[in-house]
Amino acid sequence: MTDISKPTAIPSTDEAYHPDAVEAKWQARWAERHINEPDLDHPARPFYNLMMFPYPSAEGLHVGNMFAFTGADLYGRFKRLQGYDVFEPIGYDAFGIHSENYAIKLGINPAILIPRNIENFRRQLKRIGGMFDWRHELSTTDPRYYKWTQWIFLQLLKAGKAYKKTAAVNWCPKDKTVLANEQVIDGRCERCGTVVEQRTLEQWFFRITEYADRLLADLDDQSKMDWSDSTTTAQRNWLGRSEGAELEFPLSVGAETAPSAARGQRGSGSVLKVYTTRADTVFGATFMVLAPEHPLVDALTTPEQRAEVEAYRRAAASKDLVSRKVGDREKTGVFTGGHAVNPATGREIPVWVADYVLMEYGTGAIMAVPGHDERDFEFARKFGLPIVRVVAEAPAGAEGHPDPERREGEGADAPLDAPYTDNESGILANSARFDGLPVPEAKRAVTAWLESKGAGKGVVRYRLHDWCISRQRYWGPPIPIIYCDDHGAVPVPEKDLPVELPLIEDFAPDDSGISPLARHEEWYYVPCPVCGKRGRRETDVSDTFLDSAWYHLRYPSTEFDDRPFDPARTRTWLPVHSYIGGNEHAVLHLLYARFITMVLHDLGHLPFDEPYRKFRAHGLIVKDGAKMSKSRGNVVVPDEYIARWGADTFRMYLMFLGPFQEGGDFQDSGISGPRRFLDKVWSFVNEACREGEGQEVHHGVIVKLNQTKKRVTEGLEALRYNTSIAALMELVNALRAENVCDKGIAEELVVMLAPFVPHFAEECWERMGHRESVFEARWPAWDEELVVEDRIEVVVQVNGKTRSKVQVARDADEETVVAAAMRDVGVQRFVEQKTVRKRIYVANRLLNLVVG
RNA sequence: GCCCGAGUGGCGGAACGGCAGACGCAGCGGACUCAAAAUCCGCCGGGGGCAACCCCGUGCGAGUUCGAAUCUCGCCUCGGGCACCA
Structure with missing residues (x-):
């Protein structure tokens, strides 16, 4: 703040370069003259230059942020000089568990703490000289913003894309909150590293899985x-598309006569559905395995096995996700006593339960x-279940795989002492009429055969799960729902938005799994919007990834309070032309933003369904070859470097x-x-101002200048x-x-430097007699003819x-060059x-x- | 285990399949200075030679090519992502 308004007096003589004074002067001038504020309604050539907005931590912007913002700003300034109307907004992703945990630690409400952090961030962002349009700054914690975050929730709800379900969720006992699957790393909380437990809670979900195929298809669509x-x-990878088959295994008589079967499965004819990507191996399916939570476990379990099965299920349920998913993975399981019929062989096979x-x-x-299959093999070994070979190596000399040495003993009758998992080059064996078929063909043939028998069908599956947006926390936008005893979950009418987050003292979560908001009756109890009887507010807040899933839509329209994004502005500026950010958000933020855009498009709110036309991931700054972290003590504080340099x-x-x-x-x-380098340029420019006109410039310098223009331009476009x-x-x-000292060259040099060192370039530009900003100048063009010298070294x-x-003339013909080469002693010798x-x-x- | 990305001087890093090491840092030598800093000039992958020059060299091993840091195949190491996903 003081930096910007500090009065400065720079004499126009060529004294040394003082960055502090130059930078303060130009930052003040940019603000005064509204240099970085494009006409949002009638731009000639709109260019929306977006960068991932920061989470305003207490530490302030770190070098990684600075690196990312500078790189993105550089690109925006380059586009500006190429004649685009560049809109470069910035904001703060200020809701969420980060801020909240920090606030809890200090015992200060985040609503008080966060504005301080934002203030500091704003100061730093101004200090590095970003081309930000400050008129359109936003914070996700502003009720004027999250009003529309809540509105988006309601649109999804109305469209049937939001629903509530009871689900086992990841629960972090330290942060006392649920975590999305993608926030659990190796069974531990992404943020605090605590071992995650399972809990069952009612949660709001978005049906992102309905969009899995579109989200995948667009990735290959270059036009989008x-x-x-x-x-x-x-x-x-995250979407995890896999092609396979859903196969049906009828439960055999033994199971259906079990006492509980009738209740569980409405009598006879019940089947066990499985999903497999290896339908070709169905003849080798010698047993089946159910997840402990599978609804048919009860029905299948025989009285003799019941005690054992129940015990196993209880143990599995109490197990946390660590030992279930990343433990030593020693296979465990129990036999249910039940059987199913393999639809291919017609044989009865046992059904087990295993986690x-x-x-x-x-x-x-x-x-x-x-x-x-390696896992099934391990399980079968441990419990003495039969292992049958149904895929063999193609015989030596056969087409494609004549490699007899690579795999010994993989013939049709060879015993298996390890699973044979080659799913490309194998051929079927011991599979009746399918014997001899290569695996890829067999997958199709077997699926088709089972389909014709009514025992299965080909299906496509995704690894992606629906997006759980509920958070049992304080620091987020309240989910706009009111529960009524008579009317159930009633959406808050849009006219009543935003549902403001109340300022409360005891904002820390506790063990109950119920949001802190539930403890505040004056907020909690509200009339039901349908009948007016006493209802209760939803006390969960939404995931921060919902805040950031649409902020790019809000930036151009921040001044409107009666609409989330103005249709005309949106048509003019979106989708985003260039988005730059870190790859740590490759699957979370970026996927959710795409999903929300698609839904809003389908609901008629947006004329496009992909939000970011171009996205580039920036790299990571390390220090001494290692990631910067507090624990390593190698964190670079950018402010000190800026103050010094x-x-x-x-x-x-x-x-x-x-x-x-x-x-x-x-x-x-x-x-x-x-x-x-800048010091050299500084004295060069100052000298050129004084005496740099009418001087004759050597042709070689002209060539160098043209080469430079070309290289600089291409480097900027490629982000190199x-x-x-x-x-x-x-x-x-x-x-x-x-010893060149030419003003024309100096000017082109300064324009090319402007994206990198904007204040410096402005100052030079002014000293060269210009009254407009250097960013009003035109990017230098080069002459392709002058990129190569007239005489060439071959x-x-x-x-x-x-x-x-x-040395030969440019474009000399081969004979000329050969003749010259033959005259050369160095060549003659050889x-x-x-x-x-x-x-x-x-x-x-x-x-x-x-x-x- | 699977999927990406990367391995080049003391260091950060350059090189449409065509002079490997641009540019910068550090270092060394010199000029300026009473001295230092700053600045300027020069050197700066390894080996051999008085020299002109010659040989070797881009993680390792093969291959394609007139020619490979670059393309192909097989490894090794590091970084990142996914992971009992059927």
Whole structure:
């Protein structure tokens, strides 16, 4: 704040470069002159330059944030100089468990704490010189914002895309909250590392699984999405599409006569459905396994086995997710006593219960094929169940796999001492009429056969689960629902939004699993919107990922309180032209944002269904080769560096230390390089102002200048900022070596520097006599003719080894170059006494003589 | 285990299949200075040679090619993601 309003007086003589003064001056001027505020209603060439908004922590912006924002800002400024009307907004993702935990620790309400953090963030964001349009700053904690977050919930509810269900959820006993599956890492809480338990609670879910196929298909649609490969790959994996078959195994008589069967399954004809991706191995299914939670377990269990089965189920239920999912994975299980009939063989096979089968995937039941599945094999070994081979190696010499040595003893009758899981090159065996079919064909053939028998069908499954948005916490937007004894869950009427989060003293959660909000009667009890009788508010708040799933829609429309996003503004500015952010959000934020956009599109609120046309993931900044962390004590506090070197030098250093999309290693010593460079440019510019006109410039310098323009432009477009900076340094080195002092060149240099060092460039620009901002200037164009010298050095190789170089005219023909090469002593030495058998000539580059 | 990404000087990193190491940091030598800092000039992968030059060199091993850091196959190491997903 003080930085910006600090009065400065910079004489126009060429004294040393003082970043503090220059930066304060231009930050103040940008604000005064509204330089960074495009006309949102009538832009000529709109360009929406978005970066992932920060969570305003107490520590302030760290180097990683600075790196990301600088890289994104650079791109926006570059586009601006190319003539676009660039809208570059910023905001704060300020709800959520991070803020809340910190507030609990300090015992201060986050509603008081967070604004302080935001204040600090705003100061830092201004200090690094981002091209932000501050008119459109937003915070997700602002009731004017979350009113519309709640509105989105209601739209989904109305459309049947939101529903409530009782579900076993991940419960973190330390944070005292449920966690989404994706917030559980190796069975532990993503945030605090505590072992996660299971609890059963009523939760609100969004039906994202209904969109799985669209979310997947668009990833391959270049017209909608130009995204970093690493990000689309992560989403593909997360969606987890698998093609398989749902097969039906009739329960056999033994089971149906069991006392509980009639009740559980309405008498005879009941079947066990399984999902498999290896329908081809059905002849090898020698037993079945149910998840402990599977509803048919009761019906199948015989009286003799009941005690054992019940005990096993109880044990499984009390197990936390760690030992269930990432424990030592020693297989456990019990026999139910029941049997089912293998629809392929017609044989009865036993049904077991084991916790390696998960209720949440597929049908919660599997056909176990121990011969060709590692888990089933292990289980069969342990419990002495039969193992049958139904896939064998194609015989040696057969087409495709004539490799007799690689796998010994995988013939049709060879015993299996390990599962044979090759699902590409094997052929079926011991599978009646399917014997000899290659596995891929057999998958189709067997599925079709079972389908014709009415025992199954091909299906596609996704790994993705519905999105649980309920959080039993305080610091989030209340879910706008009122419960009425007569009318159930009633949505809060839209006219009553927002449901404001009350400022309460005791905001910390407790063990009950009930939100702190429930303890406040004056807030909790409200009239039912339908009948007016006393109702109770939903006390859960929504997931922060819902806040961030639509913020890009809000930015252009922040001034409107009667609509979440203005239709005209939205049509003008969206979808986002360029979005830059970290790949840690590849599957959470980015997938949810896509989903919400799709739903709003389908409901007629948006004219597009993919929110971000282009997305690029930036890299990570490390220090001394290791991730920065408090525990390592290698955290770089950006403020200190900015205070010492200036924002421009800091920006340039961050962009210089590695390719933006890969990140780099922050080294204290390295920052002096960019600063020295700026000092050189500074004196060059000041000198050029004084005496730099009418001077004759060497042709080589003109070529260098054109090469530089090309390299800088291409580097910026590809986000390879480090190479752009290197090109600019080369140019300045060349200008100094040649003693050039030309104002025209200085101006083009300054414009090219502007995205990297905006304050510095503005100051230079002004000193060169311009009254407008440098960002009103045009990006320099280059002449392709002048990118290559008139005389070229052609490399001459003999047998592929470089032996010499010859000077020839540009585009010289092969004969000329060969003649020149033959005159060259360095070449002669390797050619004499030998015949040139072959010549390879690459124009303007290289001549290779093959001799022998 | 599966899926991505990456391995190049002392360090960060450059190189449409065509001079490996641009640019920068650090280091070394010199100029300026009473001295230091700053600045300027020069050197800076390894080995051999007085020298012009020569040989070796991009994680390892094969291959394709006139020519491979770059393409293909097989490994190794590191980073990231997913993971009892049937």
